[in-house]
Amino acid sequence: MRYWLLKSEPEEFSIADLERVGVEPWTGVRNYQARNYLRDAMHDGDGVLFYHSNARPPGIVGLARVRGEAYPDPTQFDPASPYHDPGSRPEAPRWMLRDIAFERRLRRCITLDELRAAADRLGDFPLLRRGNRLSVLPVTAAQWQTILDLENR
């Protein structure tokens, strides 16, 4: 079992949206490193920290779970989609996704400021690295536990 952090802009898709739909195909990732995490490194049942980016304040707002296996992101073949990729062929899909299942909201938002303040306990946390823009990030078991502990402080 591994752990991940997924970023989402709440104006695009928030934790409330995930709670409402229950399970969401994580479409639109168009970065190769993030794609590799989704396609190769994730496993059914992995834990997910749900992070609101471009939010005020930015922070972790909920928990979710990876559901099932990787499969082609259908939006890459949809000319009407903003995620359309005319260079991707159905017989060799470039972009893969996973379904993400709602688990629960956190009792409160654990803000980016708070995560920075806990940097000594978190160690090398990819979200806190300068200039990081990846929307899918690996989280260690120790970091996962540290963040859950923060929730109850």
Add this chain to the structure above:
DNA sequence: GCCAACGTTGGC
């Protein structure tokens, strides 16, 4: 709205 960081594109 600004801008730093950084991935991608494309000319050469």
Add this chain to the structure above:
DNA sequence: GCCAACGTTGGC
């Protein structure tokens, strides 16, 4: 393969 131009991310 280099690298300048460009586009995007995302905090502020």
